[in-house]
Amino acid sequence: MALVKLQTQHFRNLSAEPVSFSSSFNLLYGANGSGKTSVLEAIGYLGLGRSFRVNRHQAVASHGQQKFTVFGGLDHGTLAKKSGRDSEDLAHRVGLARDITQKETMLRVDGENVRSLSALARHLPVSVIDPGVFDVVAGAPGKRRQFLDWAVFHVEPSFGSVWQQCQRVTSQRNKMLRNGRLDDGLLKVWDAQYSAVSERLTAARTDTFDRFRKAFDRLIDELNVEWTNGLKLDLYPGWDVTQSLADVLGSHRDQEVKMGHTLYGPNRADVRIKYQGRPVSETFSRGQQKTLVILMKIAQGMVLAELGKQVTFLLDDINAELDDDHQAMLAQRLQALGCQVFITSIQRPDPDRLWSHGVAPEYRMFHVEHGKLIEE
Numbered sequence: 001m002a003l004v005k006l007q008t009q010h011f012r013n014l015s016a017e018p019v020s021f022s023s024s025f026n027l028l029y030g031a032n033g034s035g036k037t038s039v040l041e042a043i044g045y046l047g048l049g050r051s052f053r054v055n056r057h058q059a060v061a062s063h064g065q066q067k068f069t070v071f072g073g074l075d076h077g078t079l080a081k082k083s084g085r086d087s088e089d090l091a092h093r094v095g096l097a098r099d100i101t102q103k104e105t106m107l108r109v110d111g112e113n114v115r116s117l118s119a120l121a122r123h124l125p126v127s128v129i130d131p132g133v134f135d136v137v138a139g140a141p142g143k144r145r146q147f148l149d150w151a152v153f154h155v156e157p158s159f160g161s162v163w164q165q166c167q168r169v170t171s172q173r174n175k176m177l178r179n180g181r182l183d184d185g186l187l188k189v190w191d192a193q194y195s196a197v198s199e200r201l202t203a204a205r206t207d208t209f210d211r212f213r214k215a216f217d218r219l220i221d222e223l224n225v226e227w228t229n230g231l232k233l234d235l236y237p238g239w240d241v242t243q244s245l246a247d248v249l250g251s252h253r254d255q256e257v258k259m260g261h262t263l264y265g266p267n268r269a270d271v272r273i274k275y276q277g278r279p280v281s282e283t284f285s286r287g288q289q290k291t292l293v294i295l296m297k298i299a300q301g302m303v304l305a306e307l308g309k310q311v312t313f314l315l316d317d318i319n320a321e322l323d324d325d326h327q328a329m330l331a332q333r334l335q336a337l338g339c340q341v342f343i344t345s346i347q348r349p350d351p352d353r354l355w356s357h358g359v360a361p362e363y364r365m366f367h368v369e370h371g372k373l374i375e376e
């Protein structure tokens with residue numbers, strides 16, 4: 001799917017006028033503070049259900065407003081090779097409204113209220129490349145779990161509910177472990193549930209990770225970037241899988257009781273990224289780490305494309321992140337994959353430079369001024 005229509009209300013400084021986008025490339029430029037990132041943030045809301053910039057919904061509602069809304073019209077996008085669309089051709093209409101005083105989010109898909117965020121998010125796989133992207137390599141393991149789980153969610157339809165179930169059981173189990181007077185029989189019951197759901201979740205992660213690693217290896221092979229030789233990506237599922245999780249929990253019971261929380265299982269999983277046996281966060285330059293994450297994100301795009309799903313990439317402030325060669329490499333790869341792409345920059349981008357080594361895709365160019373998108 002691709003987002004071809006967007007309308008927001010009371011979303012940061014954005015105007016409430018509807019905008020139509022290309023299902024291929026969209027180039028947005030404008031001065032600092034004009035609203036470029038806010039446009040990407042609004043699109044991100046429809047694919048992620050949250051802001052990729054801030055943790056609190058409140059920051060997003062326009063000053064003095066209690067509620068904001070984001071509506072999107074989706075079409076089948078470039079992968080379906082669809083052309084000549086108009087509003088009647090929309091495959092789905094998705095919407096999200098957040099009341100910040102009631103702390104309530106309303107989600108709508110095709111005119112119906114839906115309860116789960118998954119029902120909304122599965123229509124629009126959104127991948128963000130912004131200054132924070134670096135965290136996937138340099139940040140805590142949670143950042144890499146989030147990176148992996150995004151793809152698992154789009155590959156494995158039941159993943160969202162298994163993940164939620166796992167969080168619920170883990171939190172119950174943690175409550176028990178924190179409780180001084182431990183009921184051994186009850187803990188065993190929770191352990192059985194926890195092990196079962198963890199094994200399911202891990203099987204889904206392992207399957208997607210295998211697909212991802214194959215795509216990643218293919219990509220770096222094709223690009224033949226010298227510094228990627230000797231890179232190794234592995235999934236650590238959160239425990240030593242030569243043993244069942246139930247056995248690991250049984251043999252580390254005292255340790256977990258002492259710490260008061262779960263020490264083994266999917267919440268400890270990590271994607272370990274090493275270069276010649278050492279963590280890349282210790283050996284790669286900042287630029288190399290950023291490029292690596294971008295390659296990893298492209299590889300995820302390849303995995304989804306193989307399943308007939310189009311990813312919408314949001315590239316924020318691309319000039320600050322990448323030099324001309326890397327920008328061109330990224331644009332061409334995403335074009336070849338048939339992704340939908342939104343690129344923001346302060347200066348008006350030069351499509352001839354961006355596609356200096358190939359034919360430019362269909363694109364639309366917008367100048368962003370005071371929250372308004374003016375198409376050129």
Ligand SMILES: Nc1ncnc2c1ncn2[C@@H]1O[C@H](COP(=O)(O)OP(=O)(O)OP(=O)(O)O)[C@@H](O)[C@H]1O
Pocket residue numbers: 011012013030031032033034035036037038039059060061062063317346
């Ligand atoms: N809740 C809000 N209500 C109204 N305006 C807001 C709100 N939050 C931020 N703004 C304003 O909205 C504008 C858009 O910010 P945004 O980060 O989208 O700009 P940008 O074009 O990406 O800028 P830069 O190039 O500096 O990154 C800014 O002027 C900001 O002060």
